[in-house]
Amino acid sequence: MKISLLRHAVPAPTDSTPAPAQRNLDPLLHPLSRARERKRALNASKMERMFSKPFVASFEGHEDSVCSLERIRGRLGCIASAGFDGKIIIHSLSRRVTIQTIYGAHRGKISGLAMAQGDRILSAGHDTSIKLWALSLPNTDDGDDAENTISDNTRQDLMAVDEPPEREPSKPIVVYPGKTPFNSIHHHRYEPLFATASNGVHVWDETKTAPITDLTFGGASETVDVVRFNMAEASVLASVGSDRTMCLYDIRTGKAEKRIVMQMRSNALSWSPTQPTVMLLASEDHNLYTFDIRNLSTPSQIYKGHVSAVTSCDWSPTGTEFVSGGWDRTVRIWHEGDGRGKEGQMYHGKRMQRVLSTLYTQDARFVLSASDDGNVRLWKSNAHERLGVLDTRERNALEYRDALKKRWKYDNEIGKVLRSRPTPKSIKSAARLKRTMEDAAKEKEDRRRKHSRLGETNPKAERKKLVIAVND
Numbered sequence: 001m002k003i004s005l006l007r008h009a010v011p012a013p014t015d016s017t018p019a020p021a022q023r024n025l026d027p028l029l030h031p032l033s034r035a036r037e038r039k040r041a042l043n044a045s046k047m048e049r050m051f052s053k054p055f056v057a058s059f060e061g062h063e064d065s066v067c068s069l070e071r072i073r074g075r076l077g078c079i080a081s082a083g084f085d086g087k088i089i090i091h092s093l094s095r096r097v098t099i100q101t102i103y104g105a106h107r108g109k110i111s112g113l114a115m116a117q118g119d120r121i122l123s124a125g126h127d128t129s130i131k132l133w134a135l136s137l138p139n140t141d142d143g144d145d146a147e148n149t150i151s152d153n154t155r156q157d158l159m160a161v162d163e164p165p166e167r168e169p170s171k172p173i174v175v176y177p178g179k180t181p182f183n184s185i186h187h188h189r190y191e192p193l194f195a196t197a198s199n200g201v202h203v204w205d206e207t208k209t210a211p212i213t214d215l216t217f218g219g220a221s222e223t224v225d226v227v228r229f230n231m232a233e234a235s236v237l238a239s240v241g242s243d244r245t246m247c248l249y250d251i252r253t254g255k256a257e258k259r260i261v262m263q264m265r266s267n268a269l270s271w272s273p274t275q276p277t278v279m280l281l282a283s284e285d286h287n288l289y290t291f292d293i294r295n296l297s298t299p300s301q302i303y304k305g306h307v308s309a310v311t312s313c314d315w316s317p318t319g320t321e322f323v324s325g326g327w328d329r330t331v332r333i334w335h336e337g338d339g340r341g342k343e344g345q346m347y348h349g350k351r352m353q354r355v356l357s358t359l360y361t362q363d364a365r366f367v368l369s370a371s372d373d374g375n376v377r378l379w380k381s382n383a384h385e386r387l388g389v390l391d392t393r394e395r396n397a398l399e400y401r402d403a404l405k406k407r408w409k410y411d412n413e414i415g416k417v418l419r420s421r422p423t424p425k426s427i428k429s430a431a432r433l434k435r436t437m438e439d440a441a442k443e444k445e446d447r448r449r450k451h452s453r454l455g456e457t458n459p460k461a462e463r464k465k466l467v468i469a470v471n472d
Contacts, residue, residue: 041408066370070113082110124182197224232276274319282310325355
C-alpha cells in the first residue's frame, strides 16, 4: 500500500524572513500567564477598595451617651445597650427595630450589663444598685411578635414633640443594694454567680442580696474599673484599676493571685475565646496589649494605630481578630499578631463621636459600636463583604479573587492599593504629631546614652518598659 503525505515546504530562513514562531495553545502554559494573573489581582484589589462600604445601620433610642453593650445569649440577632440616660434597650439587628425598652432602669449612668441564666439580664449603675430584669424576647431573632416594637408612624410622632413622653419605670425581679457606685459587672459562664467592680472586686450569688466574697488585693485601695471572667477557666477572673494595675483572681481560693503595675492605666479588658491564657488590654497610652498570664512581665504583642486613648476592646468569637474603639472617634479591627494593623480596618463617621464600647456579634460577621452621640452603629467586620445569599458561581469567583490578593499582596502596586484607607484629616494630623513626638523622645534618649558613661544607660526594649512591677 502506498500512502501519500501532504507536506508544506518551509522556506529557508533568510535575513529578511524570520523563522515562524511555535506557539503552545495550552492556556496553562501561556507565555503571559503571570502578567495576566497580576492584572487580575490588581483589578480584584481595586474592586475591594471600591466596594468597601462597612456601615450597615444605626440604632437610636438613647437620649444620652451609650456606654455598655451586651450580647443576648442564644439570640444571634439581638443585643442590649445601656447608657447615661438610665435606659436599657434590646435591639433586633436583622429587622433594625427596638424589641424592648426598660425605662428608668437606674438613676443616672448604667455602667454595665451582663446576661444571666435564662432570658434575664443584670444591670449595674452609679446609683449603688444592681438589678435583675426579665426580657420579653420574641420567638425568633426577626422579632415579628415583639410587643414593644416602635413603628415608623410612632417614631415620627415621638420625633415631632420637643420632649419625649413620660413612661412608667419597669419593675425588676431582684434588686441587689450596694454601698458604692458600680463600674462594671460580668456573669459566670455556668454558675449563678456574677462579679462587680467598684471600690473592690466582689462576687455575688443571684439568690443573695449581699456579696459572698471580697477578692480585693491586700493593701490595695484603688477603684476597679473593669472585671471579666475567663471564658474557658470560668473560675478565673481579671480586673483593671485606676491605679494602673491589672489583677488576677481565683474564686476557688477566694483571693487575688497576681497583680502587675503598668506605666499607664488600662480602660478595658477582654479574654481570648480560643486561648484561655491570653488577655487583651486597652490602654490609656493609645495602644493595645496582649498578655499571657503565665508570663506577665512583658506583653506578648503591642498593637499601635490609635491616636488617642483606647476605651474598649472585644475579641472575635473565632479568636483571630479583635475590635477596639477609642477617644479618637474611630473603630479599628485588628488581626491577632499584626501589631501595625496594616491589613486591618478603620471605621469612622462624620457624626460619630468618641467610642465608649465595642462588641462582636456571635457569628463574627458584624461589629457594634456605642458612641458618645447616643447611637449604636452596626458595621461589617469585613468591609468589602457582600451581604445576602451567594450562588456557587459568585462564591467561587470571590474565593478566586481573595486567593489572588493574598498571593500578590507583596507586590508594590497591589500592596499599596490594599493598604490604602480613607483617613480623616484630624486623624492624619494627630498621627503626624504623635510620630514627631516619638521621634523626638527617641532622639533625646540616644543623645543621653551617647553622653553617658559606657554601660550606664543601656537601651531597653519597649515591651520591657511597660510593666513596672509584678506582685504575687
